[in-house]
Amino acid sequence: MSTKKVISLPEKKYFPLNRVEREIGIACDVEDLIHFAAIGEIELCVKINWQRYFDPDSIATDDIRIFSRYDYEKARKALTETDYTGHPELSYLEVAYETDITVFEEQIIYIGEPKDLIHIPVEIKGMFSVSSELFSFSEKALIDGGIFYEKTLKLPRANDFSVYDITSRSGGDGIKYTPTGISGLNYPVSVNNLYITNVELERLISGKTHSVLAQDKCNDKPNHGNVERFAAKREQILMAAMYIQKEYPEKCKTYVDWAKQIDISAISFWPDTGKPPLEIDGIERLLSKVFDPKKWSGN
Numbered sequence: 667m668s669t670k671k672v673i674s675l676p677e678k679k680y681f682p683l684n685r686v687e688r689e690i691g692i693a694c695d696v697e698d699l700i701h702f703a704a705i706g707e708i709e710l711c712v713k714i715n716w717q718r719y720f721d722p723d724s725i726a727t728d729d730i731r732i733f734s735r736y737d738y739e740k741a742r743k744a745l746t747e748t749d750y751t752g753h754p755e756l757s758y759l760e761v762a763y764e765t766d767i768t769v770f771e772e773q774i775i776y777i778g779e780p781k782d783l784i785h786i787p788v789e790i791k792g793m794f795s796v797s798s799e800l801f802s803f804s805e806k807a808l809i810d811g812g813i814f815y816e817k818t819l820k821l822p823r824a825n826d827f828s829v830y831d832i833t834s835r836s837g838g839d840g841i842k843y844t845p846t847g848i849s850g851l852n853y854p855v856s857v858n859n860l861y862i863t864n865v866e867l868e869r870l871i872s873g874k875t876h877s878v879l880a881q882d883k884c885n886d887k888p889n890h891g892n893v894e895r896f897a898a899k900r901e902q903i904l905m906a907a908m909y910i911q912k913e914y915p916e917k918c919k920t921y922v923d924w925a926k927q928i929d930i931s932a933i934s935f936w937p938d939t940g941k942p943p944l945e946i947d948g949i950e951r952l953l954s955k956v957f958d959p960k961k962w963s964g965n
Contacts, residue, residue: 677864678864679766679863679864680711680767680793680861680862680864681861681862681864681867682858682860682861683699683700683710683857683860683861684696686699686862694870696809699862700801700805700808700809700857701801701805703796703798703801704798704802704805705798705802708862708866708869709795709796709822709862709863709866710795710796710801710860710861710862710866711794711795711796711822711860711861711863712793712794712796712816712819712853712855712859712861713793713859713861714790714792714793714794714819714851714853715791716787716790716791716851717788717789717790717791718786718787718788718789729850730787730790730848730849730850730851731785731848731849732772732787732845732848733845733846733848733929733946734761734772734785734843734844734845734846735843735844735845735929735930735940735941736761736842736843736844737841737842738783738930740833740841741759741774741833741841742776742783744756744759745757745758745759745775745776745783746776756832756833757775758773758774758775759773759774759831759832759841760773760830761773761829761831761832761841761843761845762789762829763821763827763829763843763844763845764827764828764829764830765792765824765826765827765828766824766826767792767793767822767824767863768791768792768794768822768824769789769790769792770789770790770791770821770845770848771787771788771789772786773785773786773788774786790848790851793822793861794819794820794821794822794847795819795821795822795823796819796855796860797816797818797820800816800855808855808856808857809857811856811857813855813856814854814855815852815854815855816851816853816855817849817851818847818849818947819847819851819853820846820847820945821846822863822865823863823865823866824865825865829843829844831843846941846945847945847946847947898943899943900952902935902936902942902943903928903942903943903944903949903952904956906928906931906935907924907928907953907956909935910924910927910928910931911924921950921953921954921956922950924953925946925949925953928949929941929946929949
């Protein structure tokens with residue numbers, strides 16, 4: 667009588683969409699997952715493997731911008747205050763964020779003109795989530811095999827993460843660095859290169875999204891609660907924008923700079939969370955309408 671060897675394999679951290687039904691053991695096809703992503707109930711990801719000076723994926727780039735939150739003043743002082751030699755202690759800050767599926771590393775340096783901190787991406791590797799807006803605008807086309815190029819990608823939800831911060835060497839807790847996403851990678855998104863993480867699968871299996879998903883399936887009417895919540899968030903952002911424009915007009919010459927300053931100053935406006943109620947790309951879209959009122963369409 668032959669016996670089969672049982673191999674103990676590590677837990678998978680993410681799955682292609684066409685494997686989800688098999689993994690969770692309940693009916694859940696690709697069309698369902700795209701729909702759930704479109705209404706913001708789950709995150710779907712693409713896999714990135716990008717390094718500075720070396721791009722194995724040959725991903726088209728357009729001035730990569732990094733979105734992160736940190737103690738701006740502490741970072742600036744670390745790069746500008748001189749020691750006994752007459753030079754700053756550090757010429758750059760090396761910061762990194764890591765989970766079991768994502769690595770995100772950058773350098774922060776100070777330049778004299780314009781006097782500001784700039785971000786240089788070093789490594790962008792692993793899973794990055796696609797905005798729900800791409801799915802909501804392109805849901806049917808994606809299901810039918812379409813390809814869309816996404817510039818803004820966010821860090822996916824994670825149960826645990828580590829932050830490496832060179833400023834911690836001088837004591838304290840460093841600059842309290844937390845990245846949120848990237849823009850500038852023109853990444854081709856299709857059903858064939860989308861993944862779902864085990865964190866999102868656990869949310870599906872545990873039923874944390876069940877009540878909202880069931881309601882959405884049974885009710886095609888607009889969710890006025892969501893509309894009201896977004897309106898409240900938008901009002902908070904605009905109030906913060908008015909204050910920033912008054913106090914730091916030089917930081918509001920473009921809607922991108924304006925949004926960045928709101929993000930940097932978030933702890934002052936939202937002390938409980940330390941971050942704005944909208945992601946940086948959402949703030950940019952909102953402020954772009956302030957620059958060009960013709961873009962307003964009632965939402």
